[in-house]
Every structure is written in structure tokens, then in C-alpha cells.
Amino acid sequence: MGDKIHRYTIKTVWTGKSVIGNADVKSYDRSHSIINEGKPALELTTDNAFVGDKSKLNPEDLLVSSISSCHMLSYLYICSMSNVIILDYIDNAIGIMEENNDGGGKFKSVELHPNIIVKDESMIQKAIELHHEAHKICYIANSVNFEITVHPIVNVKR
Numbered sequence: 373m374g375d376k377i378h379r380y381t382i383k384t385v386w387t388g389k390s391v392i393g394n395a396d397v398k399s400y401d402r403s404h405s406i407i408n409e410g411k412p413a414l415e416l417t418t419d420n421a422f423v424g425d426k427s428k429l430n431p432e433d434l435l436v437s438s439i440s441s442c443h444m445l446s447y448l449y450i451c452s453m454s455n456v457i458i459l460d461y462i463d464n465a466i467g468i469m470e471e472n473n474d475g476g477g478k479f480k481s482v483e484l485h486p487n488i489i490v491k492d493e494s495m496i497q498k499a500i501e502l503h504h505e506a507h508k509i510c511y512i513a514n515s516v517n518f519e520i521t522v523h524p525i526v527n528v529k530r
């Protein structure tokens with residue numbers, strides 16, 4: 373078997389704990405840290421509008437961020453291998469999640485809207501086409517069970 377296995381070890385620490393714990397479902401602090409040794413910690417909370425801290429990221433933000441980041445990294449790699457020179461890349465990703473009446477929910481889709489600058493006008497068409505190849509090798513896109521669409525805008529450096 374030639375498959376490589378990668379292991380990712382993350383520690384999640386509830387930093388909002390208090391002497392009463394989560395006794396009051398409406399007011400306990402949902403703040404927590406995501407720690408990966410040797411890397412900056414992330415301070416997160418819930419997305420819930422009533423008890424979340426809007427100044428912190430939440431798991432839903434991280435999921436959309438992971439998809440956007442993985443696609444970009446895969447795309448830059450594929451473009452590099454294909455001699456398509458990317459000079460700038462900015463993605464405005466949008467995740468759509470549907471919440472159920474019972475409090476659960478799931479993501480329905482993520483749209484990526486990368487705005488890309490290539491070195492030469494002759495690279496524009498290939499740069500658009502390579503998004504499909506990047507999507508096929510993106511680890512995160514291959515791991516989710518909802519639709520991810522890519523709507524690129526590619527221009528040449530002026």
C-alpha cells in the first residue's frame with residue numbers, strides 16, 4: 373500500500389470555564405483555544421448570536437477558511453507545475469449552513485470567488501481551467517459532503 377498517512381494533533385481547551393461550569397445554558401462562556409504545539413493558538417467561540425463573541429472566529433469560519441486555503445494552495449501548485457504565473461490571489465469565500473429546528477445543522481455549500489492576477493494575458497484561459505484540477509487534489513474539498521463551487525476572475529497585471 374503506497375498511501376501516506378498524515379496525523380494532525382490538536383488540543384481544544386475550554387477557556388470560558390467558571391466555578392459554575394456550564395450550569396446556565398444561556399450564559400456560560402463558549403470561549404476556547406485551539407492549540408497545536410509550536411504554532412499560534414486560535415481563540416474561538418460559538419457562532420450563536422446570543423452567546424458567541426463576534427470578535428472571535430468560530431468552527432464554521434474555520435471550515436470555510438480551510439476550504440478556501442486548501443483550494444488556493446492546490447491551485448498555486450497546479451499553476452506552478454503548468455507554467456502559469458500567479459502574481460496575486462484573493463478569495464472571497466462564502467459558506468452556506470442550514471440550521472435545523474432541533475439546533476443541529478449542516479453546511480449546504482461553499483462558494484469560492486478567487487480574484488487572480490496572472491503575469492501574461494496568454495495565461496488567462498489556462499489559469500481559469502486549472503481551478504478544476506486544483507479542486508480535484510484539494511484534501512479538504514475531497515473530505516466534505518457538500519458542494520464546493522469556484523467562480524474565478526482572472527486578469528493580467530497592468
